[in-house]
Amino acid sequence: MKSQLWCAVLGLSLAGVMSGCQTTAQDQTASSTTGSVAQAGDASLTQTKTQMLQSYVWTHQASDSPTAVVLRFQDGRVAIDAGCNGMGTDVQIDDQIIKAGNVISTMKACAPEIMKQEQMAGKLFANRDVPYDLDLANLNKPVLILTTTEGQKLRFTSQPTAETKYQGQAEIQFLEIAPETKQCSGVGVMQCMQVREIKYQDGKKIAVGDWSNFYGQIEGYQHQDGIRNIVRVKRFTLKNPAADQSKYAYVHDLTVEAEQVK
Secondary structure (H helix, E strand, O other): OHHHHHHHHHOOOOHHHHHHHHHHHHOOOOHHHHHHHHHHHHHHHHHHHHHHHHHEEEEEOOOOOOOOEEEEEEOOEEEEEOOOOEEEEEEEEOOOEEEEOOOEEOOOOOOHHHHHHHHHHHHHHOOOEEEEEEEOOOOOOOEEEEEOOOOOEEEEEEEEOHHHHHOOOOEEEEEEEOOOOEEEEEOEEEEEEEEEEEEEEOOEEEEEOOOEEEOOOEEOOOOOOOEEEEEEEEEEEOOOOOOOOOOEEEEEEEEEEEEEOO
16 A cells, blocks of 8 residues: 555656556455565565655755754665765665664764754764655655654755756866856856866866856855865756856865955
């Protein structure tokens, strides 16, 4: 029954899951076949849940914490950001359990309230089977529910990853952003970031492009006057850009360098 429910919800976008559910419904007459069909349905359900977990960034904001806990699932791992240190662990996703291994973390000193939250987030995944559920009451905003060792249920809201939002894979670019913007003419007079592309090979800078006006935005990046940055971005090709829109969307992935320029 549970597998049939998931297929009804998600089968339109995942044809393989739909076919697994149809097989389960059609083969209930032979007991010798039922077991193998059920296993196939469970495997499809697990695959569906895995794909959903990887398609979103999951955020839990506690009322007594200044920062959120953010989870990103990808390729058998979960990255955990609780506001200061980067954490992560290997995971195996089953139908109702996320099997987690040792949590590895950087060791930066953080504010006491953030350290407390990081300890909670690390404990949530450290070497345990984490019971979970997906609330699909709003199909456009699924909610991930994780159960702590104390039995508390934490709700994580969702935002689609850039790959999900733009329905494709990105090209990775490194951009140097000058500390000051300049006036430019786009749709009217505006201030443009000054950007040039940098190419690396084996960790070494091998080419630097020319400075040019950057007319759009880099999602997730906030420019600060007086700060020179080198950022790694994901560049997505838009399928149907508007006539006055760039054919690319840029998403901030990592700040490689940051320097205050006087």
